[in-house]
Amino acid sequence: MKFRRAAGWEPHLERLRLAYPVRWRVAAGLACMVAAVGLQLAIPHGIAYAVDNIDRFRDGGIPFHLVLTMLVVVVLYAVTSMARFYLMHTAGYRIVARVRRRLFDTIVHQPIPFHDQHHVGELSSRLSADVMALHESLTMGAGNALRSLTLLLGGLAMLLHLSPVLSLPLAVFIPASLLVGKRSGASYRERSREVQSSMAAAGKTAQEYFSNVRLVQAFNQQDGAARAYARTVRRLLEVSMANARMMAVYQGLQSILTLLALVVTVCLGVHLIAQGVLSIGELTAFILYASMVTDAASSVAEFWNSWMRTLGATDRIFALLREGQPPLAADTGRRLGGAIALRGVRFSYPERPGMTALDGIDLEIAPGEKVALVGPSGAGKSTIANLILGHYRPEAGQMLFDGVDAAEIGLAAVRRHIAIVEQEPSLFSGSIAENIAFALPGREVTREELVAAARLAHAHDFISAFPQGYDTVVGERGVQLSGGQKQRIAIARALLRDPGILILDEATSALDAASERLVQSALDTLMQGRTTIIIAHRLSTIAKADRIVVMDDGVVRQQGSHAELMRQPDGLYAALIRNQVQHQMPARILHPASP
Numbered sequence: 001m002k003f004r005r006a007a008g009w010e011p012h013l014e015r016l017r018l019a020y021p022v023r024w025r026v027a028a029g030l031a032c033m034v035a036a037v038g039l040q041l042a043i044p045h046g047i048a049y050a051v052d053n054i055d056r057f058r059d060g061g062i063p064f065h066l067v068l069t070m071l072v073v074v075v076l077y078a079v080t081s082m083a084r085f086y087l088m089h090t091a092g093y094r095i096v097a098r099v100r101r102r103l104f105d106t107i108v109h110q111p112i113p114f115h116d117q118h119h120v121g122e123l124s125s126r127l128s129a130d131v132m133a134l135h136e137s138l139t140m141g142a143g144n145a146l147r148s149l150t151l152l153l154g155g156l157a158m159l160l161h162l163s164p165v166l167s168l169p170l171a172v173f174i175p176a177s178l179l180v181g182k183r184s185g186a187s188y189r190e191r192s193r194e195v196q197s198s199m200a201a202a203g204k205t206a207q208e209y210f211s212n213v214r215l216v217q218a219f220n221q222q223d224g225a226a227r228a229y230a231r232t233v234r235r236l237l238e239v240s241m242a243n244a245r246m247m248a249v250y251q252g253l254q255s256i257l258t259l260l261a262l263v264v265t266v267c268l269g270v271h272l273i274a275q276g277v278l279s280i281g282e283l284t285a286f287i288l289y290a291s292m293v294t295d296a297a298s299s300v301a302e303f304w305n306s307w308m309r310t311l312g313a314t315d316r317i318f319a320l321l322r323e324g325q326p327p328l329a330a331d332t333g334r335r336l337g338g339a340i341a342l343r344g345v346r347f348s349y350p351e352r353p354g355m356t357a358l359d360g361i362d363l364e365i366a367p368g369e370k371v372a373l374v375g376p377s378g379a380g381k382s383t384i385a386n387l388i389l390g391h392y393r394p395e396a397g398q399m400l401f402d403g404v405d406a407a408e409i410g411l412a413a414v415r416r417h418i419a420i421v422e423q424e425p426s427l428f429s430g431s432i433a434e435n436i437a438f439a440l441p442g443r444e445v446t447r448e449e450l451v452a453a454a455r456l457a458h459a460h461d462f463i464s465a466f467p468q469g470y471d472t473v474v475g476e477r478g479v480q481l482s483g484g485q486k487q488r489i490a491i492a493r494a495l496l497r498d499p500g501i502l503i504l505d506e507a508t509s510a511l512d513a514a515s516e517r518l519v520q521s522a523l524d525t526l527m528q529g530r531t532t533i534i535i536a537h538r539l540s541t542i543a544k545a546d547r548i549v550v551m552d553d554g555v556v557r558q559q560g561s562h563a564e565l566m567r568q569p570d571g572l573y574a575a576l577i578r579n580q581v582q583h584q585m586p587a588r589i590l591h592p593a594s595p
């Protein structure tokens with residue numbers, strides 16, 4: 001128990017919660033390993049017997065039963081070694097697959113503030129490089145180390161049995177070798193944390209430049225990108241080299257200890273033969289056992305290092321796993337009517353605790369009402385959408401749905417009734433069908449349902465025009481589609497979800513007139529009969545809303561219809577409209593009632 005704790009295994013083993021198929025593999029692998037070690041330990045004994053009886057065998061040769069026994073031992077040794085290798089390796093693969101799955105599960109369930117803090121490239125590196133380090137230790141290292149440990153103990157028993165006096169030098173060398181291993185292990189752990197975080201930094205840089213490759217090329221920044229990546233790789237190289245230097249020193253020390261042990265044993269052995277207390281066969285067997293034992297000791301020490309390295313690399317994996325999934329409030333199954341209320345809501349982003357993003361917001365939205373949030377950049381419009389979606393919790397005040405506190409309803413139940421159409425729609429690299437069906441987790445979506453949603457979103461015609469139709473692959477983040485097409489797919493997705501509450505982050509970039517009309521008409525269909533919160537940028541949308549909420553600096557400055565707000569010429573809304581009209585919009589939008 002104490003050892004497991006010292007090795008840092010305890011919490012990790014608990015976290016791994018080995019499944020039944022893994023347990024039986026480990027148990028069977030251990031049994032095979034003990035058998036293989038037992039057979040391996042029998043071999044020097046056989047050799048000693050042969051050496052000591054060489055005179056008897058000189059005439060008639062080695063008797064048949066002896067040859068047969070040796071053959072059986074060799075075959076059994078080969079079979080048990082093979083089985084051990086297979087069982088331990090496959091158990092390792094299963095454990096690593098499980099760790100990977102659980103890590104992904106944990107990360108994907110973490111609340112948004114966690115994702116604000118962690119870079120995508122860094123998290124991907126945890127899943128790939130860090131898990132790979134664990135993989136190597138578990139599949140290659142752990143099996144070998146256990147075998148070596150058993151061999152070490154068995155070998156020591158044989159050495160003591162053969163000659164306690166001759167074993168004395170080993171009583172010094174073996175602990176020394178294990179001590180060197182333990183010392184180096186501690187430094188390895190520290191170093192490998194550095195190696196893994198440098199690796200994560202390199203991954204982060206590469207991921208960032210790859211995902212913005214169009215911008216990089218448009219600004220001729222390819223060389224700049226290469227230099228930035230080279231800097232991170234240089235750092236990685238430096239820490240890896242330092243690690244290798246240290247490893248070389250420890251390996252050298254181990255080899256010296258092993259060779260010294262052998263030399264001293266041979267010298268002492270010869271002396272004991274001369275005194276007549278040891279036979280040549282026994283010395284031969286002793287040397288064979290001693291080399292097994294010293295090899296095993298250095299391999300245990302080596303594994304210790306590699307395990308420490310693994311712990312260094314996987315500390316963060318296990319820290320993440322320990323964090324566990326945040327308790328997702330059970331889906332209470334409550335149906336929402338669409339009324340939303342924010343009462344005295346104050347909020348600062350966890351990353352910027354000093355800056356108030358929302359400062360006492362009071363907002364009542366009736367079921368089916370269309371509310372446009374307007375205001376200058378940074379006013380807090382998206383923050384309100386984030387709070388309604390439950391991405392963050394208000395610091396003070398209440399978020400109510402149908403008059404019930406959001407916490408009481410549960411995040412999953414709230415989200416089940418919400419759909420979002422983002423400013424720049426997020427699409428996955430799969431097919432159009434998969435992207436639309438994403439709206440309904442946990443159930444198969446029929447082709448008819450997909451087509452119906454796509455028709456309402458004015459997306460069916462362009463989708464059908466593709467040779468692969470709904471199975472057309474859209475490329476990473478939908479790069480193979482136009483802006484208007486992406487938006488209509490996002491609208492089809494929202495329509496399929498059939499939400500009571502809709503959050504619409506209006507795209508700022510204008511589409512061409514025909515595309516704009518199609519998107520607008522699709523949005524009008526989507527908004528029908530749903531509570532809609534629009535983060536609005538276009539006057540056409542703003543003017544159509546039932547109510548306009550004008551925000552500035554985290555507070556609501558004005559509320560009312562377009563006409564009501566325009567009657568306050570000194571108000572922020574009138575100023576915003578004047579500003580927009582001056583810069584871009586035709587005057588008729590200002591007065592939608594007039595033809």
Ligand SMILES: Nc1ncnc2c1ncn2[C@@H]1O[C@H](COP(=O)(O)OP(=O)(O)OP(=O)(O)O)[C@@H](O)[C@H]1O
Binds near residue numbers: 350
């Ligand atoms: N994830 C975040 N972490 C820290 N601060 C944030 C985060 N997101 C937004 N902010 C800050 O919160 C404030 C409100 O931002 P918000 O995105 O709500 O503004 P907005 O009104 O939607 O602006 P825009 O019209 O430009 O999108 C801003 O000062 C912004 O810098």
